[in-house]
Amino acid sequence: MQAPASGSRKKKGGWDCTRHYEIIASGCVPYFVGLHLVLDSLTMYALPKRMLLQALELPGVPSESLFKDPPALQEQLKLRQYLKLDHSKFNTSAYCNLAERLIEYSDTALTAEALGKYVVTNIQASVLGEGTPLRMLIVTGDEADMQATLTYQGLYLVLGADSITTWT
Numbered sequence: 368m369q370a371p372a373s374g375s376r377k378k379k380g381g382w383d384c385t386r387h388y389e390i391i392a393s394g395c396v397p398y399f400v401g402l403h404l405v406l407d408s409l410t411m412y413a414l415p416k417r418m419l420l421q422a423l424e425l426p427g428v429p430s431e432s433l434f435k436d437p438p439a440l441q442e443q444l445k446l447r448q449y450l451k452l453d454h455s456k457f458n459t460s461a462y463c464n465l466a467e468r469l470i471e472y473s474d475t476a477l478t479a480e481a482l483g484k485y486v487v488t489n490i491q492a493s494v495l496g497e498g499t500p501l502r503m504l505i506v507t508g509d510e511a512d513m514q515a516t517l518t519y520q521g522l523y524l525v526l527g528a529d530s531i532t533t534w535t
Contacts, residue, residue: 382410385513388477391469396422396462413481415472421465427457483521501526505533 382405390397399419406416422428429451475481491497503526505519523531 383414383514387411387414388473391473391477394466394470396466396469398422398428413477413485415469415476418465418469418472422462425458425461425465427453427455479517479520480524481521482517483523483525486518486522487525500530502530503532505531507533 387397397419399416399422402416402419402423405411406420423430487501490501491499495501503522505515505522507515507519519531519533
């Protein structure tokens with residue numbers, strides 16, 4: 368495991384983006400300011416939000432209570448001092464353990480194939496009935512985005528090439 372490093376994250380255009388996954392894949396732990404706001408929602412459904420909250424509870428990590436006042440949040444985020452670790456209190460061992468658990472989780476749950484299985488399972492459960500064979504038409508625009516690309520790749524892996532048709 369590499370030396371502890373982190374990436375601070377906050378809502379921008381939306382909550383989900385590839386940067387979260389890149390941070391985890393690099394062996395680092397993302398620090399999500401405002402994660403408590405989406406904890407029980409389907410936002411970032413595949414990310415282990417409760418595990419990520421553990422990063423906020425590590426000794427030496429700035430308390431998220433600093434950020435619970437929404438009007439003050441944007442002003443506080445401009446001041447990077449709020450996101451600095453207190454290295455004299457920081458528990459490197461606990462951090463490395465959390466980073467390792469996140470990588471193990473990502474290897475099985477944050478893959479294109481896992482997304483494809485999630486989509487197929489939910490379509491079958493809510494629309495068609497479990498076990499019903501699927502054929503899918505995927506309509507895309509001129510510009511690819513993260514979610515569309517991963518969904519297509521995942522469905523291709525789960526259903527096979529004969530069950531996927533694209534139209535642009």
